[in-house]
Amino acid sequence: MSVLIFVDQTENHIKKASYEVLTYGAQVAKQMGTTAEALVLGTVNDDLASLGKYGITKVHQVANESLNHVDSQLYAKVIAEAVTASGANVLIFSHNQTGKAVAARVAARLKAGIVTGACALPDTSNGFVVRKTVFSGKAYANVSINSPVKIISLNPNSYQTVAGQGTAEVSALNVPLDASKVKVTAVNKVSGEVPLTEADVVVSGGRGLKGPENWGVLLDLAKELHAATACSRPVGDAHWRPHHEHVGQTGVQVAPNLYIALGISGAIQHLAGVNRSKVIVVINKDPEAPFFKAADYGIVGDLFEVVPKLTEEIRKMKASA
Amino acid sequence: MKILVCISKTPDTTSKIAFTDGNKKFDEAGVQWIINPYDEWYSLVRAIELKEKDASVTIHLVTVGGADCDPIIRKALALGGDEAIRVNADSTDSYFIAAQIADVAKKGGYDLIFTGKEAIDYNGSSIGGMVAELVDAPYISLATLFELNGTTATITREIEGGEEVAEVSLPVVVSCQKGVAEQRIPNMRGIMAARTKPLQVVEPVAADNLTSVVNFELPPAKAGVKLVDADNVAELVRLLHEEAKVI
Numbered sequence: 001m002s003v004l005i006f007v008d009q010t011e012n013h014i015k016k017a018s019y020e021v022l023t024y025g026a027q028v029a030k031q032m033g034t035t036a037e038a039l040v041l042g043t044v045n046d047d048l049a050s051l052g053k054y055g056i057t058k059v060h061q062v063a064n065e066s067l068n069h070v071d072s073q074l075y076a077k078v079i080a081e082a083v084t085a086s087g088a089n090v091l092i093f094s095h096n097q098t099g100k101a102v103a104a105r106v107a108a109r110l111k112a113g114i115v116t117g118a119c120a121l122p123d124t125s126n127g128f129v130v131r132k133t134v135f136s137g138k139a140y141a142n143v144s145i146n147s148p149v150k151i152i153s154l155n156p157n158s159y160q161t162v163a164g165q166g167t168a169e170v171s172a173l174n175v176p177l178d179a180s181k182v183k184v185t186a187v188n189k190v191s192g193e194v195p196l197t198e199a200d201v202v203v204s205g206g207r208g209l210k211g212p213e214n215w216g217v218l219l220d221l222a223k224e225l226h227a228a229t230a231c232s233r234p235v236g237d238a239h240w241r242p243h244h245e246h247v248g249q250t251g252v253q254v255a256p257n258l259y260i261a262l263g264i265s266g267a268i269q270h271l272a273g274v275n276r277s278k279v280i281v282v283i284n285k286d287p288e289a290p291f292f293k294a295a296d297y298g299i300v301g302d303l304f305e306v307v308p309k310l311t312e313e314i315r316k317m318k319a320s321a
Numbered sequence: 322m323k324i325l326v327c328i329s330k331t332p333d334t335t336s337k338i339a340f341t342d343g344n345k346k347f348d349e350a351g352v353q354w355i356i357n358p359y360d361e362w363y364s365l366v367r368a369i370e371l372k373e374k375d376a377s378v379t380i381h382l383v384t385v386g387g388a389d390c391d392p393i394i395r396k397a398l399a400l401g402g403d404e405a406i407r408v409n410a411d412s413t414d415s416y417f418i419a420a421q422i423a424d425v426a427k428k429g430g431y432d433l434i435f436t437g438k439e440a441i442d443y444n445g446s447s448i449g450g451m452v453a454e455l456v457d458a459p460y461i462s463l464a465t466l467f468e469l470n471g472t473t474a475t476i477t478r479e480i481e482g483g484e485e486v487a488e489v490s491l492p493v494v495v496s497c498q499k500g501v502a503e504q505r506i507p508n509m510r511g512i513m514a515a516r517t518k519p520l521q522v523v524e525p526v527a528a529d530n531l532t533s534v535v536n537f538e539l540p541p542a543k544a545g546v547k548l549v550d551a552d553n554v555a556e557l558v559r560l561l562h563e564e565a566k567v568i
Contacts, residue, residue, distance in 0.1 A: 010481055069485070072450060072460045095446075097480050100438075100496075101462040104450035108419060113531030117444050129535055134443055138338040141443070142535040181459045185475075186486040195482035201568070225568060243499060244465075244479070249334050249441060250358055250499055258567040269334050272441075275540075279565045281557070282546070292546045297560060301551030309554040314568065317558050 003029040003036045004088035005056070006079060008098045012045045012068070016198050017094035017156045019054060024121070024159040025092040026055025028152075031124055032090070038168070039082050041075065042067035052166030060086060060173040070098050071180045076105035081175045083110060083149065093153040096197060103153045112149035119158045119276075122150075136249055136272035155276065156197055157255040196245065199228035201258045202277070204247055206232040206270075208263015208284060208303055212240035217307045218262055224311050224318075230254065232264045248273035262303045266291025283307065322377055324368045325431040326402065327422055327448060328384040329357040329440040330393045340537045347442070347537070356393050359437025361400070362504040363497035367467055368435055369401035370502060379403050383425045385418045387411055391520065399507035399515035410525035413443065413534050419451030420528035426456050432491040433474070438463050438498040446496070453494035461493060465500030 005025035007018045022038060029036035037058040038051050048059045062078055079102065083091055091106065093099035095117050107114035115130040119140070123129040127144050130152055134141045145151075196202065203222040209215060222229045229245060236246035247254055249269040255276035262283050264270060271294050274280065282295040283303050292298050299306050332338075333353040341348045356365070365382075372378040382397050382405040384390050394405045408421040426434055434456075436449040446462075453460030465484060466477035472491045477484050479498070507515075549557040561568045 015481065070480075072453065072462065073458075076450075076454055097463060097478075100446045101450065101460065104415065104419075104445075104447035105454040105460060107447070107531075108416060108451035108454035111416070111529070111531065114415065114447060115532065116446055131538075132444075134537070135332075135338045136441055136444060138540075139340070140538045140540065142538070144533050144535050145531065146533060147529075147531040181489060182461070183488045184485055185488055187480070187483065188486070189483035193482070198481065244484075246499065250362070258561065258565075272334070279561070279567045281561070292548075294543060295546040296543070296565065297557060298546045298548050299551050299554070299557060300548065306551055306554060310557065313555045313558040316555075317562060317568075 001034050002086060002088045003032065003034060003090040003092065004083055004086055005036060005038045005092045007038050007040045007051070008094055008096065009040065009042060009044050012043060014044060014046050015094070015096070017096045019161040020156065020159045021092050021094045021154050022051060022054035022056060023161045024154055027121055028090060028092065030055070031121065037086055037088065039079065041078060048170045049167045052168035053163040055164070055166065056168045059168045059170045061170060062173050062175050064177060066177060066180065069184050070101055071182045072101045072105050074177060074180055075102045076109050077178070078175045079106045080109045082173060085173060089149055091149065091151045093151070095153040095155050099153045103151060107151050110149050111147060112151050113145035113147040114151040114153070115143045115145060116153045118152045118154045122152065133276065136253065137275040138272065155255060157257070158276070194226060194228040196228045196230055196247070196252050196254060199254070199256050201225045201227035201260070202230050202247070202254055202256045203227045203260045203262065204230035204232065204264060205235060205241070205262045206264030207234050214304070215241070217304060221260070221307055221311045224314050232270055261291055262307060264291055265289045266294060322375065322379070322433070323429060323431045324371065324378060324380050324433045324435065325426055325429060326360070326365050326368050326380060326382050326397070327434070327436040328360050328365070328382050328394060328397050329437070330354050330384065330386055330390045331357040331440050331442045334358065334441065338539070340539070344536045344538065345534070354393060356397055357437050357440045359439060359441070359498060361397065363499065363501040364435035364437055365397055365400060365402065366502035366505050367497060369505070371469060372401065381406060381429060381431070383408070383422055385410055385412065385421045394520055395515050396507060398518045398520070399511040400505060401511065402518070404518060405520045407520065407522050408525050409522050412530055414530040414532045415445045415447040415451060416531045417528045419448050419455060421525050422448065423452050423455035424526045426452060432472070434458070434492070434494040436494070436496045438496045449494050449496035456494070458492045458494050459489050461487065461489065462496045464495050464497050467495060467497070467501050
């Protein structure tokens with residue numbers, strides 16, 4: 001019996017979301033009186049023994065370069081083997097792009113019940129009940145997993161990473177690999193920008209900015225806050241901004257610590273993409289904008305006047321800190 | 322070329338979310354039901370586009386649910402599906418649902434299986450991956466572009482901070498999101514034709530429910546917005562720094 005945590009990597013480095021699931025998984029193990037182990041696929045340049053800081057006792061690594069790209073079919077096979085080899089009865093993923101590609105596949109392979117989009121530690125007092133967000137963040141469901149092996153995939157940014165002391169044992173795991181049926185021909189990363197789903201701060205713009213030529217005020221603020229930039233659906237549809245920035249029910253769902261909405265009215269479909277944010281700030285000239293009802297802080301005013309001042313005040317605050 | 326499109330019935334995106342029966346059931350009172358937008362706008366419409374290019378393509382729709390799903394299926398047929406299969410079962414467990422779809426998929430011998438990236442009610446994002454595993458096919462999740470050249474698909478999918486382009490031989494399971502296609506409105510001819518298109522109801526195959534919903538909860542109401550005067554932006558910065566501690 002143990003808890004096995006899948007550690008996601010990109011370009012030979014462990015992703016931020018992985019540290020959250022490591023911390024979370026170690027806590028699950030503690031709660032169940034067992035050990036937390038990690039699984040790393042592919043080659044990574046990070047020091048794996050240092051994952052002990054997050055409460056991990058053992059790191060299993062399948063250090064095969066063909067696993068540096070995520071092929072869900074290969075991954076599912078390898079991860080299922082690792083679950084069996086390590087005797088894990090709880091397997092944890094981040095509900096990020098990789099988790100969405102792989103976790104459910106592993107579940108079907110192992111016939112293990114899965115809860116995706118988990119947002120809290122499981123309740124193990126009577127069975128195994130996991131809380132997850134449903135209806136695009138408008139509600140929670142408490143879901144019981146009734147199979148011997150249980151899989152959780154945790155919403156990014158929903159558990160605080162905590163690092164302490166410790167060193168993990170690193171052990172190579174040999175799993176025979178099939179040839180991949182998926183041939184990756186290109187990887188296009190948006191360089192120099194903070195990935196939207198991993199960002200601590202998101203600055204988002206709506207129709208209130210009146211046109212793509214006015215995005216400078218938003219970009220200045222985002223730069224000052226090291227924030228990712230996002231937009232509402234009408235902005236994406238009008239091609240003012242690339243559509244991968246569209247946040248909402250049918251776009252990207254984000255859960256940053258701080259979401260700043262500029263000139264966005266806050267339609268229910270937009271809120272569905274941002275309601276897991278910890279703090280929401282709304283700047284809008286319309287006091288009746290529905291977004292104010294979902295906000296923690298707000299300014300009713302002309303964003304073209306308010307936002308440059310805000311950027312300046314943040315700069316001042318940082319300079320004095 | 323046979324395409325299977327997975328269809329799920331979901332509440333309209335503007336529905337009020339409430340629960341009944343001691344918070345054990347979704348309150349359906351006054352709810353408008355729609356085809357899950359990811360299933361309709363992206364995967365179904367892309368399948369229709371492929372059929373418009375190549376008349377030899379047939380599109381089958383599959384859903385798992387009760388007779389209350391039939392209006393949704395008819396709408397999907399009106400948009401352009403050729404035939405539909407409804408597996409007559411109610412379940413909230415993704416493994417049970419995937420097992421039903423996989424059974425339909427195996428019997429039908431499809432080249433391409435499309436799902437939406439998630440259903441907007443349970444937000445599971447699980448069915449595509451599970452079906453792929455159960456039929457032992459490659460699975461490309463979160464697709465934003467899908468092109469077909471003979472029996473090879475070129476698919477762009479979302480990865481963290483960008484996108485990845487991959488080639489894969491059919492059969493393949495693909496979960497679709499924004500970018501793959503654009504929403505369409507069914508026309509009158511489609512609506513008339515849908516009335517007579519085959520909708521086959523089959524009984525479920527045996528499969529375990531590996532999870533069950535204990536209850537639902539609504540998030541606590543927000544304390545209410547703290548408004549700061551537009552002339553006092555420094556105060557907002559102070560609140561975000563000292564009170565909310567987010568900057």
